[in-house]
Amino acid sequence: MDTCKFLILSSGLLFTVSAQAVEFNLNVLDKSMRDSVDISLLKEKAAIAPGNYFVSVAVNKNLISAGQELHWKANGKTVAVCIPAELADQLGLKENIRNALTLKEGCVDFSNHSAIQFTLDRADQRLDVSIPQAMLSWKSDNWMPPSSWDDGVAGLLLDYNLFASTYRPNHGEHSENINSYGTAGLNMGAWRLRSDYQISQNRNDESSQTTRGLSRTYLFRPLPALGAKLTLGETDFSSSIFDAFAYNGAALASDDRMLPWELRGYAPQISGIAQTNATVTVSHAGRVIYQTKVAPGPFIISDLNQSVQGTLDVKVTEEDGRVNSFQVSAASTPFLTREGQVRYKFAAGRARPDISHHVIDDTFASGEASWGMLSNTSLYGGVLAAGSDYRSVAVGIGQNMLWLGALSFDVTHASSTFDDGHTEKGLSYRLNYSKRFDATDSQISLAAYRFSEREFHSYANFIDHQYNDADTQDEKQTISVSFNQPITPLNLNLYVSALRQKWWDGDSSTTATLTAGYNFDLGEWKGLSLSTSWSTTRYEESDTDNQLYVSLSIPFGYSRRLNYDMRNSNTTSNMLSWSDASNPRNTWGVSAGVETDKPDNGSQFRGNLQHLTSLGDLQLAGSYAASDYSSLSASWSGSVTATRHGLAMHRRSFGNEPRIMIDTDGVPGVPVQGDFNETNRLGYAVVPMAGSYQPTSIAVNMNQLPDGVTVNESITRETWTEGAIGYKTVASRTGRDISVILRTPDGHYPPLGAVIHQAESNIDIGMVSEEGHAWLSGIKDNQQFDVMWGKNQRCTISLPNNLEHIKQQVILPCH
Structure with a gap:
């Protein structure tokens, strides 16, 4: 017909x-x-026969479960899904509504809430749950309630960075450096064990020095019911009130990342200027927390974890050995808390005076909290006591002044008793301000002022006096500010940051950076950019280090650029460079130039290559300065993740963000989440970074699937806790695609709409069309499939051998 x-x-x-x-x-x-049409499939709107079905679950179109088996049971003339208590807990209902729901024959009874609707989308095998927003605990496109969070699976992990470099001057000693740092870890349920390691070997013509060790080992777990994180072991004391230090002990602290994006905190930004292919290392209390390679010119680091607090040490190591060091204040923005909320932190333990595992004798205990007293007013404060020698108390107020910005002010009193028996008491005052000017689109990201009396000591400063008194200075005054101003009509952006510090018994210092960027067109040349940066570091009664940098960039197509760079410091250099990023896996560049006051006019040649793979990232760089020096460097970063399901090497994960292992049923070469993650020979891939406590979608790149590979579910969306190893299976098949005609023993064919089901993997692979025609994809020799229709009616088909020889439509008997 x-x-x-x-x-x-x-x-x-x-x-x-x-x-x-x-x-x-x-x-x-x-x-x-x-007799050829399965009318039962069309008789009822969204009709479904009683039984068990494997489905994904979405609440208001947000996926909360990628797959679980649910039971549909008859209730009179209707068939309804049975929602178990565990799934009801994940729906994100308000606590009072969830507590009012009763359990009836193992199923949660929603009969008193008819506004909550359950609909089965048979095409996508998904249960759609519609819940009025007033019944949900919170509405956000980027946040799901804690009941839907996943702790992941048990497993081992290793995140590593490998660096190697050699420096060969024409005169002087040759030097070689090999170093590595990273994190090893173990996950068991909600608990995560982490250990940070550092290894370094430096060699020159006369000596060799090797250092190695574990800088810290700690255990942590999220506590979603408290909106907090518990940490045990060697960790850092991070606080918005008291100065930071390293210690061994325990901490229970509110975790802003468990809140919706609208309620989360602030992370510092670091900027500077590199003179060569330099290595930027960011440390906190002697522990490396970030390291990256940057090209010559201005750089900005804006992806530090927002939990970092206190003063950060930044070291810019040039390839010729020169080192520029400065500090960045990572103080928090004004301490504001939503009305009625309380944010808190409790910690106890023994301080570590240096990077070693040695701890001092006195045990400290601290507590701090912020209370949203009114809609725009917060009160905060804290106490810290150590043994019988140190006491500190702080109180403060944060005020949202609406169009005038946000302001916080606090006062800290400290009493310190030193080894010789004398006691010093003093006060410290701090003022923070933040404001965005909508009229000019200006942003004062952070403006802070702090003044401390002569006999005031923070606990970190008190420990320094006890163990390193000769080199310890007492802070008197600190001023820090960062300001951003885009000028849209001119395609211009200005960024200013400054930090000035004064000590009672030492010189003052000032660090400032001014950066301006300008984008413009010149005739047929589109997308040109001109940028300039000025940086200064000044210590009182010593020389001032000023640097000026000017760059002009000319695009050639979408991903190639010609650059001219001028840098002026103690010397002046002019460089012409070419960069090519047309191949996303291989980015390379070369440059040549001259520098004043150097041999042979400072002629220099440089080259660099970055190669990205699914196993990790490789970087190579080399330089040659005529009659001066030559250098080579290489780095490799990556990760290894192993679970009971499988093992995969992959691109490096950073910090304690979740990583997601994707299992494609042994099918290799399946691209997952971009161009650089694909399943290995065992059928596993790891997406290295997902956001903690925020819904994350993992997608298969359907356009790049290998020939003969079929994927039933291309996108999965879920929320994982901090440090989790997520595990998701993506039903994949590899094989041939063929067209068949199905015939029953009586010479007829299964009805239109009959489903072709693979029992082994519990997936549907096709549907019968008119006159028994069907399309089967991703199949292999000798496989069997069930053809199902009506009320438990079925027959079975078997595939022949040597499918690769089949060139036309095949008639298959269905018994």
Whole structure:
């Protein structure tokens, strides 16, 4: 029968739908087709037979479960899904509504809340749950309630960075450096064990020095019910009130990342200027927390974890050995808390005076909290006591002044008793301000002022006096500010940052950076950019280090650029460079230039290459300065993740962000989440970074699937806790695609709409069309499939051998 004729007749029948069901008059069909259509599939709108079904679950279109088995059971003339208590807990209902729901025969009873609707999308095998927003605990596109968070699976991990370099001057000692740092870890349920390591070997013509060790080992777990994180072991004391230090002990602290994005905190930004292919290392209390390679010119680091607090040490190591060091204040923005909320932190233990595992004798205990007293006013404060020698108390207020910005002010009193028996008491005052000017689109990211009396000591400063008194200075005054101003009509952006510090018994210092960027067109040349940066570091009664940098960049197509750079410091250099990023896996560049006051006019040549793979990232760089020196460097970063399901090497994960292992049923070469993650020979891939406590979608790149590979579910979306190893299976098949005609033993064929099911993997691979035609994809020799229709009616088909020799449609018997 003509297909169009059948569709027209079927469409006409749809207009006779009653409120309850559809009754088809089969007499309108040709007699030969009356037994060829599975009418049970069309009789009820969204009808489903009682039984167990494997489905994903979405609440208001947000996926909360990628797959679980649910039971549909008959209730009179209707069939309804049974929602177990565990799934009801994940729906994100308000606590009072969830507590009012009762359990009936193992299923949560939603009969008193008819506004909550459950609909099965059979095409996508998904249960859609519709819940009025007023019944949900929080509405956000980027946040799901804690009940839906996943702690992941147990496993081992290793995140590593490998660096190697050699420096060969024309005169002087040759030097070589090999170093590595990273993190090893173990996950068990919600608990995460982490250990940071550092290894370094430096060699020159006369000596060799090797250092190695574990800088810290700690255990932590999230506590979603408290909105907090518990940490045990060697960790850092991070506080918005008291100065930071390293210690061994325990901490329980509110975690802003568990809050919706709108309520989260602030992370510092670091900027500077590199003179060569330099290595930027960011440390906190002697522990490396960030290291990266930057090209000559201005750089900005804006992806530090927002939990970092206190003063950060930044070291810019040039490839010729020169080192520029400065500090960045990572103080928090004004301490504001939403009305009625309390944010807190408690910690106890023994301080570590240096990077070693040695701890001092006195045990400290601290507590701090912020309370949203009113809509725009917060009160905060804290106490810190150590043994019988140190006491500190702080109180403060934070005020949202609306169009005037946000302001916080606090006072800290400290009493310190030193080894010689004398006691010093003093006060420290601090003022923070933040403001965005909408009229000019200006942003004062952070402006802070702090003044400390002569006999005031923070606990970190008190420890320094006890163990390193000769080199310890007492802070008197600190001023820090950062300001950003875009000038849209001119395509210009200005950024200013400054930090000035004064000590009672030492010189003052000032560090400032001014950066301006300008984008413009010049005739047929589009997308040119001109940038300039000025940086100064000044110590009182010593020389001032000023640097000026000017760069002009000219695009050639989408991903190639010609650059001119001028840098002026103690010397002046002019460089011309070419960069090519047309191949996303291989980015390379070369440059040549001159520098004043250097041999042979300072002629220099440089080259660099970055190669990205699914196993990790490789960076190579080399330089040659005529009659001066030559250098080579290489780095490799990557990670290894192993679970009971499998093992995979992958691109490096950073910090304690979740990583997601994707299992494609042994199918290799499946691209996952971008161009640089694909399944290995065992069928595993790891997406190295997902956001903690925020819904993350993991997608298969359907356009780059290998030939003969079929994926049933291309996108999975879930929320993982900090440090989790997520595990998701993506039903994949590899094989051939063929067209078949199904025939029953009596010479007929299964009805239109019958489902072809693979029992082994519990997935549907196709559906019977008119006159027994079906398309089977991703199949292999000798496989068997069930063809199902009506009320438990079925037959079985078996595939032949040597499918690769089949060139035309195959007729398969269905027994």
